Amino acid sequence: MTGGRTLATPSSALTGDDFGPDDGSTARRARGTRDVTEVLASVDADLPAAVTDALRDFLDVRRAACAEMAEEFVDAVDDLAALALGGGKRLRPTFAWWGWRAAGGPASPDAPHPDVVRRAVAALELIQACALVHDDLIDDSALRRGFPTVHARWTARHRERGWIGPPERLGAAVAVLVGDVALAWADDMLRAAGLDPAVLARATPVWEAMRTEMLTGQFLDVVGHATDLATPEGVLRISRYKTAAYTVERPLHLGAALAGADDDVVSAYRRFGTDLGIAFQLRDDLLGMFGDPAVTGKPAGDDLREGKRTLLVALARRHPDQDGAAPLEHALGKQDLTAGEVEAARTALVGLGVVDEVEERIGTLTGSALEALAEVDLDPHGRERLVALAAASTRRKS
DSSP: OOOOOOOSOGGGTTSSTTTOOTTSHHHHHHHHHSOHHHHHHHHHHTHHHHHHHHHHHHHHHHHHHHHHHOGGGHHHHHHHHHHHHSOOOOHHHHHHHHHHHHTTGGGSTTOOOHHHHHHHHHTHHHHHHHHHHHHHHHHTOSEETTEEOHHHHHHHHHHHHTOSSOHHHHHHHHHHHHHHHHHHHHHHHHHTTOOOHHHHHHHHHHHHHHHHHHHHHHHHHHHHHHHTOOOHHHHHHHHIIIIIIIIIIHHHHHHHHHHTOOHHHHHHHHHHHHHHHHHHHHHHHHHHHHOOHHHHSSOTTHHHHHTOOOHHHHHHHHSSOHHHHHHHHHHTTOTTOOHHHHHHHHHHHHHHTHHHHHHHHHHHHHHHHHHHHHTSOOOHHHHHHHHHHHHHHHSOOO
């Protein structure tokens, strides 16, 4: 991340004034500066870039404010910015944006300016950054998208700079704080986007539910790993809250709330989002086991080393041929896995038929999601984009 803007006074740095007060005046000013049709076309054409620009503007101002408070904090802020700005699919803001568009958001009576919506949905990427930083720490993952994770980076800095105390403990502590900063700033970015009070009031309950569901899912995942009671039903419940809720379901719900959509649209979005979000996680599980490290950015067999209790593992444990499942159990949670052991575990999963079963579930869930979308009246172009997103989310390679 490059240097941020210089703020007029430290006291204004964290008030949100640079992003617009909560009375909606920013939204009204924006309508006079950028044509709605022009902005819609621009964001539609390259939504990931539009989201990245909004994040960069927000983070530049926050970086400058933090530099005034404590220059040494800037390294941590830069690590957060590098994660938030340095890639990712932008799925969450994309689902929120097209949820808003498909629900007729631009034509709603109290429609926010699309620039305001762009900033509001971009805040979802900071929720994602919080989840990634904390998830990497919990899983003790050394890499994310091919680069050192936050806790690994700070552990290395501790060693390089000759500081006192255990390096790993510092790395963990900083990762907790960076994830917390991301979560707090996500809330700030949503509130500062410039939404009119009535629109913000509709969006807030959705946002609050999403945060709680995400953390609930993470808790269930951690405890489920500790108890080692991986069942298909339990794994799918974790996927529902840890991934589906904040990846697809609630971002779509947020878009519907911003558009003032009716209950039928909200219900369809939530069914679509839940089914598609679980399918997304199941694809992630398959990529974690069989994905190309050059594409996924994670080492081969990383999910095995971490001992992740995925649906693949739960189905294998339920399979009557436990001798056939033995190579998987042998590899699960083994830190010094060899390439041969990884391949043996993969071969076992294929031989047991559980890979095919997971693929079948992905197809069934995706079909159910699309059925839900077909049951409500939506903007045709928006519906088309949501259908395309469903395909991209479940057929991806990374």
